[in-house]
Amino acid sequence: MTAPLDPRTGHTRQGLPVSRNRQPGADLREHVARLFVTIIDQPEGHTTSDFVLNDTPFIRVLPRGSWEAEVSPGEWRRFAGAVLFGAQARPQRVRCTGPMAVAGFAIRPGGWFGLFDEVAEVFADRLVPLAEVAPRFAADMVAACAEVDSIDATFAALEAGVRAHLRERSARLANAAMAAFELIARNDPVRRVADIADALDMDVTYFARQVRRHFGHAPKTVLRRARFLDIAAVMRGLAVPSADELAALRFYDQSHLTREFRLFTGMTPARFERSATPLLTPGLESRQQRKLDDLATLRPGERAPWLA
Template sequence: MPVAGSAGTTGLGVEMTRVGNRWRVTRPWPPQLRPFLHSYAGYWEAAASPYRVRLVPTGRAVVVINLGEPFAQVRRLADANPNNSQVTGSLVVGLEDGPRVCDHPGGQEAIRLELTPLGAFRLFAVPMSELTNRAVELGDVLGPQAGLLVEHLAATSDWGARFDLLDFALSARLARGPEPAPEVRHAWRLLSRSGGAIPVGRIAAELGWSQGYLIRRFTEQIGLTPKTSARVLRFHRAVRLLTREGANPTDVTAACGFYDQAHLNREFRALAGTTPGRMAAARVAEGALPQ
């Protein structure tokens, strides 16, 4: 049953679920958006409190539309200088090959989207390589109309009406976005369905492309090279398996194609800055590891 809260009312089909100190707001996605999205949800805090999360690579692009307090800091974990980050309102994060730390002062109200890489390519209409390992303002990618959309969303208290506005804007932009190359689409499908296990040379041979040409076209439209994408997808699959009840690290190591436990540990340190055990215990949700 829909639940009304201090962030506004809910419309038809909208559901709210409490997750810790936050409410997660969802509604079934319209059919025209389903091929391009992994998740689409609103969030608001029951009681404002500062928090920090670590975002780990997922093989997805992220859009955060902030309707309340913005993030105080969004930075790559490898960047030791916090002054290199800036207060960020609504933002776009491209595909990444390392962890990112986000600090929020509390009072968050936002809508968060996780897009497939090719969905992001169509929506953003820029080479995805320009967004790799970067967090940028939403307006820098989608133009001044993005600011107007955020204003309208923030001024609308009903979550159903908010989703209606965003569904319309997303559908219109995706409809006129660039079409990914069929070969890149097929290459991503092969990689994602295999969990990063298929060799890049085999993909190139199946497409009839040289490996160099595959790397150039793939990186332009996905954001990471095929080899790095395979590494991230394999890591992401390992995270999913490790967070299941009763997961055995030895079994996960074999299932995901790591050479041994030491290889698994090295990849988790490189891509997430933590260990498999700590990540499993933290129960990562949507690529976010509480700090």
């Protein structure tokens, strides 16, 4: 981080930037996990570098800032407009120059095929311009974020664009088994793959194939990443009361923890704890908000305990 940042969409009690995010309308919840708008001001000409790690596919619209991503070691590519991020098993390095804004939504793996035809595995650990996949949908998403500072209007426009896309495709219903696995992975990622497949009344090989189609990665990867994201959130002060109290105990010892952090962040736990992650943290926080939704622990209008 090269300059002071002004997180206009909010920050945690520790001063870390977060997005404004919320659930979609009830009619979209099989396909859309959570809508978000993140606005962070920094001086013109200054660049913020970080990484992101998605546990679901995302559509992100980039209405403000000069955004780049490292598409191969040492090779950076400029992105603008609407971008489709696949789910990730390794960190994606990104950077933005100048005041930044990004808006969009996380895609529920069980509802993936309502939005796209190709299997999610095609986009795993990749980001591509959405216009290359669904040109009309991309144009609608960009138009929805044209007035990104009007956050509630942006949410409404994003929802309208998704509804139009689903109608145009005569979208199929979500896959109930994959929706169930998504909930398990987020809230109980220590379960064995064979036990989960059995609970879902699926042959383990068929279950693994379906997870790759919808999530983009193998079931073990999905669960392993979930355990890492839990401990990363705890280290950022984003623990969900009771649900994340035992996150650290999911790792056998310090070497196991270090190995997971090197895999998913490229750094040690100690270095991660010292590092500013202004572009990763909003995604972690939004995921933690989904846990609160799962547990239904917040009363209407109540804020998450980590928010300033």
